[in-house]
Amino acid sequence: MGSDLLLPILKRLESEPSLFCAEEVRSCFGPVLTTLESRELLRRAKPATSLVCVDCGGHACQVVFVKNEKTGQRHGYISCPECGVTQIDKEHLKRWQVSTLRFLEGVVQSAGIRGAIDEVTPGLLWRLGKAQWGGHSREVYFVRRCRGNDASKISAELSHRPKTIVLTTTEATARKLRKALNNLVISLDCVASFNGDHSILVDTNRIEGRIAEKGLDGQSRAKRPVKRRASRTADIDALERELIAHIKAARDHAVAARDRGDDGTLLPRPSREQLGRCAGVKPHSVTRCFADSQAHQLRFLWGIAADPEQILCYRS
Numbered sequence: 373m374g375s376d377l378l379l380p381i382l383k384r385l386e387s388e389p390s391l392f393c394a395e396e397v398r399s400c401f402g403p404v405l406t407t408l409e410s411r412e413l414l415r416r417a418k419p420a421t422s423l424v425c426v427d428c429g430g431h432a433c434q435v436v437f438v439k440n441e442k443t444g445q446r447h448g449y450i451s452c453p454e455c456g457v458t459q460i461d462k463e464h465l466k467r468w469q470v471s472t473l474r475f476l477e478g479v480v481q482s483a484g485i486r487g488a489i490d491e492v493t494p495g496l497l498w499r500l501g502k503a504q505w506g507g508h509s510r511e512v513y514f515v516r517r518c519r520g521n522d523a524s525k526i527s528a529e530l531s532h533r534p535k536t537i538v539l540t541t542t543e544a545t546a547r548k549l550r551k552a553l554n555n556l557v558i559s560l561d562c563v564a565s566f567n568g569d570h571s572i573l574v575d576t577n578r579i580e581g582r583i584a585e586k587g588l589d590g591q592s593r594a595k596r597p598v599k600r601r602a603s604r605t606a607d608i609d610a611l612e613r614e615l616i617a618h619i620k621a622a623r624d625h626a627v628a629a630r631d632r633g634d635d636g637t638l639l640p641r642p643s644r645e646q647l648g649r650c651a652g653v654k655p656h657s658v659t660r661c662f663a664d665s666q667a668h669q670l671r672f673l674w675g676i677a678a679d680p681e682q683i684l685c686y687r688s
């Protein structure tokens with residue numbers, strides 16, 4: 373219910389000016405209008421000077437006011453080319469405008485964004501302040517719409533701010549912005565709604581979720597496994613080289629002893645810890661390397677190093 377009422381406001385913010393006519397206000401907000409007016413989120417604007425003919429619904433007609441000489445009252449009329457002249461109800465001419473500033477104040481307050489709201493590009497781009505999201509302090513901007521050459525104006529402003537989080541009205545606008553910007557763009561229709569008291573409620577958990585999905589939360593989840601995999605593979609290779617060197621030495625030692633007619637003793641297999649030290653691999657990493665699903669060769673060599681017969685047969 374709450375978000376159903378915020379959505380028309382978000383959509384209307386994409387138009388300039390962001391006006392609701394009387395009929396729209398009635399159907400979108402009903403009795404909640406009084407609350408939205410008291411919060412100054414919706415403000416009375418200049419009345420409309422034209423009206424769509426109520427009878428045919430097909431013609432937008434200029435409203436003409438005529439003074440009744442007897443009563444002294446002014447009445448509004450429209451003259452539809454199909455339906456003729458009709459007196460209109462002045463209530464139908466009332467209009468309301470969304471206050472972008474009041475709207476943004478609500479967003480900033482609920483989302484925990486600190487700093488002064490600054491209109492960077494009139495009617496288009498606002499700097500909202502900074503928010504502590506995903507473990508970092510981040511600059512937050514708001515983009516109201518993205519039409520015509522808006523995208524180039526916005527990207528000119530934000531191109532030096534790749535880490536700035538961009539909030540916008542609806543997902544449709546967010547999709548356009550994502551094509552033009554490198555920033556993380558989040559539409560408020562996905563993360564904001566009206567509270568029970570019709571103040572704006574921003575779900576910062578969802579925002580932090582988006583930040584984490586993008587790997588911007590400092591954990592860098594997208595990149596880390598790749599890096600970890602590369603260093604694990606390098607460690608396994610180093611341990612294998614060290615084991616092969618040991619097996620060869622043990623083989624040569626055993627062959628020399630046999631040639632001397634000496635039963636001799638097998639070169640003892642080094643402990644994993646010793647092996648790691650020689651290979652330059654840290655102890656905790658040695659354990660992980662041996663347990664690694666890709667380390668078949670390492671475990672195979674480890675078995676050979678403990679078996680005198682296999683050592684003697686070892687060819688590389």
Ligand SMILES: [Zn+2]
Pocket residue numbers: 425426427428429430431452453454455456
């Ligand atoms: Zn008509």
